[in-house]
Amino acid sequence: MGSIYKQLLLGSMAILLYTYATAQDGKADSTKKQNLQEVTVKKRRAATQISMLDPLKKELISQRELLKAACCNLSESFETTPSVDVAFTDAVTGYKQIQMLGLAGPYTLITRENIPDTRGLASITGLTFTPGTFIEGMQLSKGTGSVVNGYESVAGQINVEWRKPFEEKEEKLHLNLYQSSQGRSEGNVVYRNQINEHLSTNVFLHGKGFWVKQDMNGDGFLDQPLDRTFVGANRWFYFAPNGLEIQGGVKGAYSSNVGGQTNYERGGEQIIGKPWGFELNTERIEAWAKIGKMFKKPGTSMGLQLAGVYHNQDALYGNTNYSGVQRSMYANLIYQTILGNTNHIMKGGLSNLIDDYDETFRMTGYKRTEIVPGAFAEYSYTHSDKFNLVAGLRGDYHNIFGAFATPRLHVRYAPLKKSVFRASVGRAQRTANIFAENMGYMASNRSFMVLGDAGNPNPYGLNPEVAWNTGVNFTQKFTADYRDGAVSVDYYYTHFQNQVVVDVEEPRSVRFYNLNGVSFANALQVQADYELIHNLDLRLAYRWYDVKTTYGTALKERPLVATHRAFANIGYETRNKWKFDYTVQWISSKRLPMLHDHATNSFLAETYSPSFWQMNAQISKSWNEKLEVYVGGENLTNFMMHHPVLGAAHPYDNGFDASMAWGPIMGANYYVGLRYKLR
Amino acid sequence: MKQIIIFLTILFSAVGTWAQDGKDVVTKTYKVDGNCGMCKKRIEEAAFVKGVKRAEWDKEKHLLTVTYKPSKTDDDAILKSVAKAGHSSEKMEATEADYKKLPECCHYKTNTCND
Numbered sequence: 001m002g003s004i005y006k007q008l009l010l011g012s013m014a015i016l017l018y019t020y021a022t023a024q025d026g027k028a029d030s031t032k033k034q035n036l037q038e039v040t041v042k043k044r045r046a047a048t049q050i051s052m053l054d055p056l057k058k059e060l061i062s063q064r065e066l067l068k069a070a071c072c073n074l075s076e077s078f079e080t081t082p083s084v085d086v087a088f089t090d091a092v093t094g095y096k097q098i099q100m101l102g103l104a105g106p107y108t109l110i111t112r113e114n115i116p117d118t119r120g121l122a123s124i125t126g127l128t129f130t131p132g133t134f135i136e137g138m139q140l141s142k143g144t145g146s147v148v149n150g151y152e153s154v155a156g157q158i159n160v161e162w163r164k165p166f167e168e169k170e171e172k173l174h175l176n177l178y179q180s181s182q183g184r185s186e187g188n189v190v191y192r193n194q195i196n197e198h199l200s201t202n203v204f205l206h207g208k209g210f211w212v213k214q215d216m217n218g219d220g221f222l223d224q225p226l227d228r229t230f231v232g233a234n235r236w237f238y239f240a241p242n243g244l245e246i247q248g249g250v251k252g253a254y255s256s257n258v259g260g261q262t263n264y265e266r267g268g269e270q271i272i273g274k275p276w277g278f279e280l281n282t283e284r285i286e287a288w289a290k291i292g293k294m295f296k297k298p299g300t301s302m303g304l305q306l307a308g309v310y311h312n313q314d315a316l317y318g319n320t321n322y323s324g325v326q327r328s329m330y331a332n333l334i335y336q337t338i339l340g341n342t343n344h345i346m347k348g349g350l351s352n353l354i355d356d357y358d359e360t361f362r363m364t365g366y367k368r369t370e371i372v373p374g375a376f377a378e379y380s381y382t383h384s385d386k387f388n389l390v391a392g393l394r395g396d397y398h399n400i401f402g403a404f405a406t407p408r409l410h411v412r413y414a415p416l417k418k419s420v421f422r423a424s425v426g427r428a429q430r431t432a433n434i435f436a437e438n439m440g441y442m443a444s445n446r447s448f449m450v451l452g453d454a455g456n457p458n459p460y461g462l463n464p465e466v467a468w469n470t471g472v473n474f475t476q477k478f479t480a481d482y483r484d485g486a487v488s489v490d491y492y493y494t495h496f497q498n499q500v501v502v503d504v505e506e507p508r509s510v511r512f513y514n515l516n517g518v519s520f521a522n523a524l525q526v527q528a529d530y531e532l533i534h535n536l537d538l539r540l541a542y543r544w545y546d547v548k549t550t551y552g553t554a555l556k557e558r559p560l561v562a563t564h565r566a567f568a569n570i571g572y573e574t575r576n577k578w579k580f581d582y583t584v585q586w587i588s589s590k591r592l593p594m595l596h597d598h599a600t601n602s603f604l605a606e607t608y609s610p611s612f613w614q615m616n617a618q619i620s621k622s623w624n625e626k627l628e629v630y631v632g633g634e635n636l637t638n639f640m641m642h643h644p645v646l647g648a649a650h651p652y653d654n655g656f657d658a659s660m661a662w663g664p665i666m667g668a669n670y671y672v673g674l675r676y677k678l679r
Numbered sequence: 680m681k682q683i684i685i686f687l688t689i690l691f692s693a694v695g696t697w698a699q700d701g702k703d704v705v706t707k708t709y710k711v712d713g714n715c716g717m718c719k720k721r722i723e724e725a726a727f728v729k730g731v732k733r734a735e736w737d738k739e740k741h742l743l744t745v746t747y748k749p750s751k752t753d754d755d756a757i758l759k760s761v762a763k764a765g766h767s768s769e770k771m772e773a774t775e776a777d778y779k780k781l782p783e784c785c786h787y788k789t790n791t792c793n794d
Contacts, residue, residue, distance in 0.1 A: 168784050169782065169784045482733035482746050483732075575724065679782075
C-alpha cells in the first residue's frame with residue numbers, strides 16, 4: 001500500500017507536472033526538473049532498476065524486462081522477476097496467481113496508472129486482461145504503500161503504466177503476433193495518435209486463443225482449457241495550455257474457457273459416467289477518468305481520479321457452479337501543496353470506494369455492498385539528498401465494519417550517494433473475497449465451509465483482514481572495472497491481527513474462519529545485479545519465506561508456499577540487435593496438507609513436494625527499428641507434475657482434487673513471434 | 680541448495696577475475712551534441728569502440744565521459760565513431776548525411792529535448 005500510495009501520488013503528480021511542463025514548454029522551473037527526473041529514471045538502460053532517491057524502494061520494470069517473457073499477460077510477466085512468485089492456481093483452469101512476500105496475489109494491490117485495477121472478484125481472473133504489449137513499464141514495491149492509494153495493500157503494490165499516446169519517439173503502431181507449440185496464438189495491436197499538441201489517443205487490441213487440446217501429463221485432463229480472450233481499450237489525453245489535464249478511457253474484456261476431461265464438450269451433462277468439465281466465462285468493462293490541475297503557486301496541484309468497473313464471471317467446475325458480479329465505483333481527490341519550500345510537501349484528499357457484490361456459490365447467494373468514504377493526509381519531508389520521510393494517515397468509514405485508521409511511515413537514509421537504507425511500517429485492511437480468491441479449490445470435490453459467526457452482518461459473516469507490515473531494505477550500488485552493479489537486501493515482516501484463514505488441512509474440505517492465534521509472513525530477499533561484460537547483464541537473487549498461520553489450534557507452514565527460491569538471469573545484447581536472454585531458477589519444496597487417496601480410500605500423510613528447476617530462454621533479432629522476430633522456450637527442463645489431479649479417474653467421487661498444484665502442469669513450450677513497429 | 684551455493688560461488692569468482700585493476704586507463708570528457716534519451720543510448724554505444732571501458736553521456740550537460748585504454752584506442756577514434764552515428768563533438772563534426780539519418784526527434788540542431 002505504501003508503494004501504491006507513493007506511486008499514486010507521484011503518478012498523479014507526474015501527470016499533473018507533465019501537463020504543466022508541456023504547457024510551459026521551455027520554462028526551466030523546478031517542477032519541470034522534478035518531472036524530468038521522474039521520467040529519466042524509467043528510461044535508463046538496465047531492464048529493472050531500483051530507484052535511489054525514493055523513500056519507497058521501487059523496482060522499475062521496463063519494457064525490456066517484460067519482453068523477456070514474450071507473450072505475457074500480467075501474471076506471466078513476473079516469471080522473470082525474483083520479487084514475485086507465479087504459480088498455477090490449480091491443475092485445471094490454467095490460471096496463474098502471483099505471490100509477494102509469501103502472501104497470495106490478492107494481498108498485493110494492482111493499479112493501472114495508480115487507479116486500483118484487479119480488485120475483488122477479478123483478483124485471479126483479472127490479471128489475464130492486461131496483455132504485456134499494452135504495458136510501458138511497471139513499478140513494484142513491497143510493504144504497505146502510500147495512504148493516497150487507499151488502505152488495502154498488505155504485501156505491496158504493483159503499478160502498471162500503459163503506453164502513452166503522446167510520447168513522440170514511440171512507434172505509431174505496434175503489432176505483435178505470437179504462436180506457441182502448445183497451441184496458444186496471440187495477436188496484439190497498440191496504436192497511438194497525437195491529433196494536435198493538446199489531444200492524443202491510444203487504441204489497444206488483444207486477441208488470444210488456446211485451441212489445441214493438450215494433455216502433456218497424461219491424466220485425462222486438459223492441462224490448459226481451450227480459451228478465447230478479447231481485450232479492447234481506448235483512451236484520450238487532453239493537455240490544456242493553462243495547466244489543466246484531462247484523460248479518460250474505457251476497456252472491455254471477454255474470455256471464455258472450456259476445460260476439464262479431454263472429451264468434455266461445452267454444456268455437457270456433469271454426472272457420474274460423463275466427462276467432468278470446467279467452464280468459465282468472464283466479462284469486464286471499465287471506464288476511468290483523471291482530471292488534474294497545476295496551480296500558479298509552485299508545487300501546488302489538484303487531481304481527481306474516477307473509475308467504474310463491471311465484472312461478471314460465471315464458472316462451472318464439474319457440478320459446482322460459481323458466479324459473481326461486481327460493480328465498483330472509485331473516486332479519489334488529491335490536493336498537493338508545499339509548506340514554505342519543496343522540502344515540505346503536504347498532500348491531502350478525500351476518497352470514496354463503493355463495491356457491490358452479488359455471488360452465487362453452489363446455489364447459495366452472497367450479496368453485499370461496501371461503501372467506504374475516507375480522508376487522508378500525507379506529509380513528505382526532505383532533508384538534503386541524505387534523508388527523507390513520508391508519513392501518512394488516513395481515516396475511513398466502512399458501512400459494515402465501521403471506522404478505522406490507517407497510519408503508514410516510510411523513511412529513507414542515504415549515508416553515501418550509492419548506499420541507501422529504507423524502512424517502512426504500516427497498517428492495511430481488506431475484505432477477503434473468499435470464493436473469488438480461492439477459485440483454485442473449486443477444482444475439487446472439497447466441501448466449502450464458511451465458519452463465520454451466525455447472524456453476523458459482515459461479508460460471509462467474517463471479519464475484515466487486518467495486517468501490519470514492517471520492512472527494512474538496503475541497496476548498495478557499485479562500479480567494478482568501470483561497469484555498474486547493485487546489491488540489495490530486503491526483509492519484510494507481515495503480522496496479521498485478523499486474517500480469514502483458508503484451511504485445507506482436512507482433505508475433503510476448505511474451511512474459512514477468522515484467525516484464532518498467530519499468522520505471519522517473514523520474507524528475505526538478496527539480489528545482485530552486475531554488467532559482467534559490456535552489454536551482458538547478470539542478475540542473481542535468492543529469497544526466503546517463512547509463512548505460518550494457525551490452522552485450528554496448530555501453527556503450521558502455509559501450504560503450497562516454497563520456502564526457498566534461487567534465481568539467475570543473463571541478458572546479452574549485441575550491436576547488430578541480437579538479444580539473448582536466459583533465466584534459470586530453483587524452487588524449493590512446498591508443504592502439502594493431508595490428502596485423500598481414492599485408490600485405497602485412505603488419507604495420505606502430510607508431506608512435501610519435490611523441489612524443481614525451471615529454465616527459460618529467448619533469442620530475438622531486430623532490423624532497422626521496425627521488425628523484430630523472437631523465438632524462445634519455457635520450462636526447458638520439461639519438468640511437470642505427473643499426477644496433478646488426485647482421483648483423476650473418478651472426478652465425481654470423494655477425493656477428486658485438482659487444487660494441489662505445486663509445480664508446472666505442462667512441459668516444455670516453444671514459441672515464435674514477431675513485433676512490427678510503424679513510426 | 681548445495682548446487683546453488685556452488686553455482687553462485689563460481690559466478691561471483693568470475694566477477695572477481697574480471698575486475699582487474701587498470702593502470703593503462705584514462706578518463707576524458709568531451710562536449711557531444713544530442714538531445715534526448717534515445718541519443719544517449721546511441722552516443723554511448725558509438726563511443727564504445729574497442730579499448731573503451733566505459734562511456735557515459737550526460738543528457739543535461741551534453742558531456743560524454745569516456746574511460747579507455749590509450750594503448751588500444753584514442754579520442755580521435757572514439758569521436759569519429761560518435762560522428763559517424765550522427766553526433767557532432769567539439770573535435771569532430773558529423774557529416775550532413777550521417778546527421779540526416781537520425782530519427783526526427785534526435786535532430787538536435789533544430790529540436791529540443793522533450794522527454
